[in-house]
Amino acid sequence: MRLILLGAPGAGKGTQAANISEKLGIPVISTGNIIRREIDKGSALGEAAKRIINEGNLLPDSLVNDMVRARLNEQDCANGFILDGFPRKISQAKFLEEENISIDKVISIEVSDEDILDRMTGRRVCRSCGKSYHIEYNAPKAENICDDCGCELSIRPDDKIETVKNRLEVYHNETEPLKDYYVKKGILSIVFGCEKVEDTVKAVNKVLEA
Numbered sequence: 001m002r003l004i005l006l007g008a009p010g011a012g013k014g015t016q017a018a019n020i021s022e023k024l025g026i027p028v029i030s031t032g033n034i035i036r037r038e039i040d041k042g043s044a045l046g047e048a049a050k051r052i053i054n055e056g057n058l059l060p061d062s063l064v065n066d067m068v069r070a071r072l073n074e075q076d077c078a079n080g081f082i083l084d085g086f087p088r089k090i091s092q093a094k095f096l097e098e099e100n101i102s103i104d105k106v107i108s109i110e111v112s113d114e115d116i117l118d119r120m121t122g123r124r125v126c127r128s129c130g131k132s133y134h135i136e137y138n139a140p141k142a143e144n145i146c147d148d149c150g151c152e153l154s155i156r157p158d159d160k161i162e163t164v165k166n167r168l169e170v171y172h173n174e175t176e177p178l179k180d181y182y183v184k185k186g187i188l189s190i191v192f193g194c195e196k197v198e199d200t201v202k203a204v205n206k207v208l209e210a
């Protein structure tokens with residue numbers, strides 16, 4: 001299965017992607033996580049990305065598309081993958097088509113801007129494996145420690161309220177038009193992000209089984 005997850009920042013794409021990955025045994029390709037790892041490594045790409053990501057803007061396609069092409073060519077993607085955070089604009093969706101990368105389903109997780117702003121303040125991420133948590137709605141078993149890899153959790157620098165507001169604006173202007181794009185292709189499903197993660201998981205599973 002080749003899947004795309006759409007949704008505003010903080011809608012819960014990362015959490016749903018991790019659940020689907022476990023269920024279907026296919027990898028999650030999160031462009032945000034790949035970029036953050038490059039920043040941590042201090043690579044040339046990371047240096048170029050740091051300011052853009054911290055302001056909540058999108059990196060140029062020239063940087064992101066090559067990264068995605070290389071990742072999708074890896075062996076573990078042969079039986080399918082979950083794209084989390086790509087495409088984020090029409091030009092990136094067209095890139096997938098130009099590369100003959102067909103997509104089976106696109107799931108858009110819908111959460112109101114008000115709820116997003118509320119959720120972001122409690123978000124914590126593992127910088128090592130990329131898993132995300134919420135201190136109230138999806139807490140780790142041990143305070144501030146990743147359940148999967150035992151590393152310390154942190155607040156993303158781009159989760160600051162002003163940056164989140166800009167990311168939401170970028171989402172509505174650049175990414176949301178992708179919903180219409182994939183409706184026209186007949187592969188879009190909408191899932192409403194619920195307060196309880198398990199309820200959203202159930203709704204996503206229904207789409208996968210349909």
Ligand code: AMP
Nearest residue numbers: 031032053056057058059064085086088
């Ligand atoms: P995310 O972890 O998916 O919220 O992504 C964090 C940030 O990484 C975004 O706000 C962008 O700055 C950058 N980014 C991630 N994916 C893309 C993409 N497909 N195109 C451009 N920039 C991206």
